[in-house]
Amino acid sequence: MKNYLIQRGISTIFVIIAVMSLLFLLFRLVPGDPTTLVISPALDEIAQKRLLELYGLDKPLYIQYLLYMKNFFIFQWGKSFFSQEDVSAMLWYRFWNTFSLMSGAIVLALFLGMIGGILAAWKRGRSFDSGVLIGVTFFQSTPIFFTGMLFLLILSYKLGLFPTGLMHEPGLFSDTLWGTFANIDFLHHLALPLLSAVLYYLSLPLLIMRSSMIAALGSDYLLFARAKGLSNKRILFKHAARNALLPVITIFSLLIGYAMGGQVVLETVYSWPGMGLAMVEAVQHHDYPVAQATFGLMAILIIVLNFITDIVYCFLDPRIRY
Amino acid sequence: METPKINLVHQQLVIFKRNRLASVGAVIILFIIFISVVSPWIAPYDPWKMNKDKNGKVLMLKPPSEEFLLGTTLYGRDVLSQILIGTQATLLMGFVAGFCAAFLGANVGLISGYYGKMTDNILMRITDIVYGLPFEPFIIVMVIIMSPPKLWTIGLAIILITWRTTARVVRSEVLSIKERPYITLSRIRGASNLRIIYRHIVPNILPLILVYFCASIAWSVIAYASISFLGFGDPNVLSWGSMLYDVFAQGGIRAWWWFIPPGLCLSIFIISLYVVVRAYEEFANPRLRTQR
Numbered sequence: 001m002k003n004y005l006i007q008r009g010i011s012t013i014f015v016i017i018a019v020m021s022l023l024f025l026l027f028r029l030v031p032g033d034p035t036t037l038v039i040s041p042a043l044d045e046i047a048q049k050r051l052l053e054l055y056g057l058d059k060p061l062y063i064q065y066l067l068y069m070k071n072f073f074i075f076q077w078g079k080s081f082f083s084q085e086d087v088s089a090m091l092w093y094r095f096w097n098t099f100s101l102m103s104g105a106i107v108l109a110l111f112l113g114m115i116g117g118i119l120a121a122w123k124r125g126r127s128f129d130s131g132v133l134i135g136v137t138f139f140q141s142t143p144i145f146f147t148g149m150l151f152l153l154i155l156s157y158k159l160g161l162f163p164t165g166l167m168h169e170p171g172l173f174s175d176t177l178w179g180t181f182a183n184i185d186f187l188h189h190l191a192l193p194l195l196s197a198v199l200y201y202l203s204l205p206l207l208i209m210r211s212s213m214i215a216a217l218g219s220d221y222l223l224f225a226r227a228k229g230l231s232n233k234r235i236l237f238k239h240a241a242r243n244a245l246l247p248v249i250t251i252f253s254l255l256i257g258y259a260m261g262g263q264v265v266l267e268t269v270y271s272w273p274g275m276g277l278a279m280v281e282a283v284q285h286h287d288y289p290v291a292q293a294t295f296g297l298m299a300i301l302i303i304v305l306n307f308i309t310d311i312v313y314c315f316l317d318p319r320i321r322y
Numbered sequence: 323m324e325t326p327k328i329n330l331v332h333q334q335l336v337i338f339k340r341n342r343l344a345s346v347g348a349v350i351i352l353f354i355i356f357i358s359v360v361s362p363w364i365a366p367y368d369p370w371k372m373n374k375d376k377n378g379k380v381l382m383l384k385p386p387s388e389e390f391l392l393g394t395t396l397y398g399r400d401v402l403s404q405i406l407i408g409t410q411a412t413l414l415m416g417f418v419a420g421f422c423a424a425f426l427g428a429n430v431g432l433i434s435g436y437y438g439k440m441t442d443n444i445l446m447r448i449t450d451i452v453y454g455l456p457f458e459p460f461i462i463v464m465v466i467i468m469s470p471p472k473l474w475t476i477g478l479a480i481i482l483i484t485w486r487t488t489a490r491v492v493r494s495e496v497l498s499i500k501e502r503p504y505i506t507l508s509r510i511r512g513a514s515n516l517r518i519i520y521r522h523i524v525p526n527i528l529p530l531i532l533v534y535f536c537a538s539i540a541w542s543v544i545a546y547a548s549i550s551f552l553g554f555g556d557p558n559v560l561s562w563g564s565m566l567y568d569v570f571a572q573g574g575i576r577a578w579w580w581f582i583p584p585g586l587c588l589s590i591f592i593i594s595l596y597v598v599v600r601a602y603e604e605f606a607n608p609r610l611r612t613q614r
Contacts, residue, residue: 015454138593258457
């Protein structure tokens with residue numbers, strides 16, 4: 001166990017360093033390299049040279065690389081080319097905006113998926129089961145931005161029940177995290193993006209729970225539980241579900257990966273000011289410091305959360321010995 | 323010694339006979355492929371043409387009528403023709419990128435699983451790194467690096483990240499297969515490594531590879547649609563995703579006839595793929611079959 005943790009820890013650090021290096025290389029290859037973007041060729045030579053020195057671009061590549069690595073890990077992510085904002089301060093808010101949407105979506109999708117999977121397995125082969133399967137397959141197959149647009153058309157434009165985007169009414173702005181998230185206005189704006197995300201992510205936990213429940217329901221100890229005269233509810237939720245739960249936890253890391261990558265289109269549809277939208281806007285504005293930092297932050301979140309899932313899984317299933 | 327030949331065509335027929343839903347999916351996929359081939363001849367209008375009325379006024383956002391079966395866009399373009407022509411880029415991307423991703427992933431998995439040791443270590447660390455990348459942001463950055471966006475640059479970006487799933491699954495399957503006695507036997511008989519991999523291991527995991535091929539098509543189609551929707555697609559190529567981008571960017575969300583058809587086409591195509599995937603999955607993993 002201890003060896004496994006150390007081994008996983010080392011490989012996680014290795015992957016983070018590799019991804020960050022890849023990121024450095026990628027943004028070096030972006031057309032119109034940063035020098036020409038920030039430093040106008042119209043300036044005279046001395047001014048150009050001063051600016052190069054200011055940005056550290058006159059140093060050899062490997063020094064730039066080391067500086068980049070150092071700066072990334074001490075949260076010195078530079079200033080936005082576009083708005084002159086401090087990137088790390090900006091992404092701090094963006095991160096919480098994404099987190100508030102995605103953590104809710106994942107938890108709800110896992111919870112509803114497990115319950116749905118248990119019920120579908122119990123009623124397998126009947127119309128309830130097929131209905132659930134068709135429903136989740138539809139939402140899994142439909143690009144999340146299309147579901148989002150459908151909801152916007154029906155629930156916002158036609159019925160006027162929900163706002164058409166953003167996180168707050170224009171003008172409503174709070175400096176503190178608490179003031180940002182703990183109000184009705186926020187929840188009202190959260191409803192549609194949350195619904196789209198939950199429906200999209202629901203299928204995976206539901207299908208896995210369903211098939212692992214079917215396996216559990218066919219096992220001997222359940223036959224015994226039934227022979228004891230236990231109620232259906234007790235058999236389902238106390239006995240079968242506990243054993244079927246484990247495979248669902250493995251997909252937690254998968255869901256996180258999807259959520260970190262998949263929120264880009266979701267946030268764009270609902271103009272949700274999270275990391276995904278920041279990434280899209282930064283690329284559109286050729287705002288490379290923001291794009292690079294957002295990408296790096298997303299990657300590190302994925303890698304670290306996967307690491308945590310692995311460890312939790314290792315503790316939960318004592319049969320696994322590495 | 324005679325090796326039993328697996329009849330590939332027969333195998334597919336059995337899979338589809340057993341699962342009626344999958345046959346429906348396969349028929350829909352074939353129908354969409356057919357449409358994409360004949361679309362230039364059956365599209366009623368030039369999809370890029372701004373249609374005007376007699377007075378030279380652009381027919382903006384006209385709801386479906388006899389003249390325009392699915393209405394027109396903000397710039398008076400025929401939605402039906404755009405859907406039909408858009409099938410081509412969407413399918414091309416799906417099949418080519420999906421195939422390359424599954425091919426690359428399967429080979430990485432095969433080599434990694436079969437050779438083991440250092441080869442396995444290096445290839446799997448690379449896979450780990452690719453797993454650490456956020457999916458859509460990576461494609462966006464790759465497309466920007468290779469700008470201006472073209473169909474092949476988007477395809478390449480999709481392939482470079484989509485192969486990872488196939489690689490991991492195929493590797494773990496190869497790990498269990500290579501320990502079987504018949505592999506050892508063929509090694510004793512002096513079969514080369516390549517022969518063992520492609521003649522003896524691949525036929526056993528072909529259903530699994532097909533599962534991931536179909537899934538890769540679905541992922542590539544979704545990825546391409548998403549990238550187009552975000553506005554990073556090739557502006558000169560029509561696809562279902564680029565139509566949705568037009569709707570969203572031009573504020574045409576109230577024009578249901580404009581944005582529901584491309585979205586629905588995407589869903590139907592991807593649902594059909596997933597249904598086929600599930601049929602192959604049941605075949606590749608007989609345990610799932612008996613559980614029903």
